[in-house]
Amino acid sequence: DSGVTQTPKHLITATGQRVTLRCSPRSGDLSVYWYQQSLDQGLQFLIQYYNGEERAKGNILERFSAQQFPDLHSELNLSSLELGDSALYFCASSPSVTGGNEQYFGPGTRLTVT
Amino acid sequence: QKEVEQDPGPLSVPEGAIVSLNCTYSNSAFQYFMWYRQYSRKGPELLMYTYSSGNKEDGRFTAQVDKSSKYISLFIRDSQPSDSATYLCAMSATSGGSYIPTFGRGTSLIVHP
Numbered sequence: 728d729s730g731v732t733q734t735p736k737h738l739i740t741a742t743g744q745r746v747t748l749r750c751s752p753r754s755g756d757l758s759v760y761w762y763q764q765s766l767d768q769g770l771q772f773l774i775q776y777y778n779g780e781e782r783a784k785g786n787i788l789e790r791f792s793a794q795q796f797p798d799l800h801s802e803l804n805l806s807s808l809e810l811g812d813s814a815l816y817f818c819a820s821s822p823s824v825t826g827g828n829e830q831y832f833g834p835g836t837r838l839t840v841t
Numbered sequence: 842q843k844e845v846e847q848d849p850g851p852l853s854v855p856e857g858a859i860v861s862l863n864c865t866y867s868n869s870a871f872q873y874f875m876w877y878r879q880y881s882r883k884g885p886e887l888l889m890y891t892y893s894s895g896n897k898e899d900g901r902f903t904a905q906v907d908k909s910s911k912y913i914s915l916f917i918r919d920s921q922p923s924d925s926a927t928y929l930c931a932m933s934a935t936s937g938g939s940y941i942p943t944f945g946r947g948t949s950l951i952v953h954p
Contacts, residue, residue, distance in 0.1 A: 729884065760941075770885070770929065770944040783939040817884050825940045828873035828892070828933060832884035 730754065731820050731833035739839045745806040748836045752799055752820030758782070759801040760821070760830060761793055765814040776801055777824045808840045844868050847930055847945030856954050860917040864930035864945045867911065871932035873940055874906045876915045879927045879947065888915070888928075920952045 730753035740746055752759050761773040772785035776795035787793075790808075795801040805812060815837050819830040847864045854860055862876075873892055877885035891897045894908045903916040913932075917924055927947040933940035 729886065731884075769946040772941050772943075775939055775941065777939075783936055783941050785941065819884075825935070825938065828875060828890045828940060828942075829887065830942070831887065832877075834884050835882075837882075 729831040729833065731818060731831050733816075733818050733833035733836050735836060736834065737837045737839075739841065740808060741841055742808055742810060744808050744840075745804065746808065746838065748803040748805070748816050748818075748838075750801045750803070750818030750820075750833055752801070752818075753822075753831055756820035756822050756831070757799065758821040758824055759795055759799070760819040761787075761801070761803050762817040762819065762832075763814045764817060764835070770817070773803070782824065805838070810840050813838055813840045844943050845930065845932060845945040848948055849946055851949040851951050853951045853953065854920055856920060856922060856952055858920050858952070860920050860924070860950060860952075862915040862917075862928050862930075862948050862950070864913050864932075865911055866913070866932055866943075868932070868934060868943075869908075869911070870934035871943075872935070873933045873942075874904070874913050875931040875933075875942060876902075876904055877929040877931060877944075879929060881926075885929055917950075920950075922952050922954055925950055925952050 773787040775783040875890040876888045879885045905914045929947045930945040931942040933942040
């Protein structure tokens, strides 16, 4: 158990809908990262937050947004969902702001868009 | 050409074998090199990371980085059926003060009794 929690575990929704994925980092970790994992693209970095502020952005679609709250939990919002958004979404946390060498992943949220 | 290339496998070995997993990369700016293990339907688990070139050992696992060849390896000694998983290499370079990892697609390893 990495200490990172994600909810929900599974989500099934229809095209055009909006969903929110939630992540709680390990105790003491200030950095949160979001990733998308699909069979054809592998693990893709979406966005990083550090202590409430956006730090780095990857290949995140404009339909997707995220935020990190004062209690350090983070939410990833996916809107106008398309079939191609079906994937595993992982959150990871790190003890440092630079963090790229040491990340701890949550169990993921499996999103299915029908 | 992808920044990080990793053979997807599957790689099937008998229990007790030495396993060699490899990745090549094209970005010479990468400074941190990591290996993650991912069991089916679980999140990736960090095994080890190294900074720049050299070797690092942790129990049955040894990571090697050859920056001149842009090649990294993970060796698993005395492999066990419980090592059966997908192994992801990852590498990071600084981006505005953050090190954002780029992952390989993963190699599926099967260790059979």
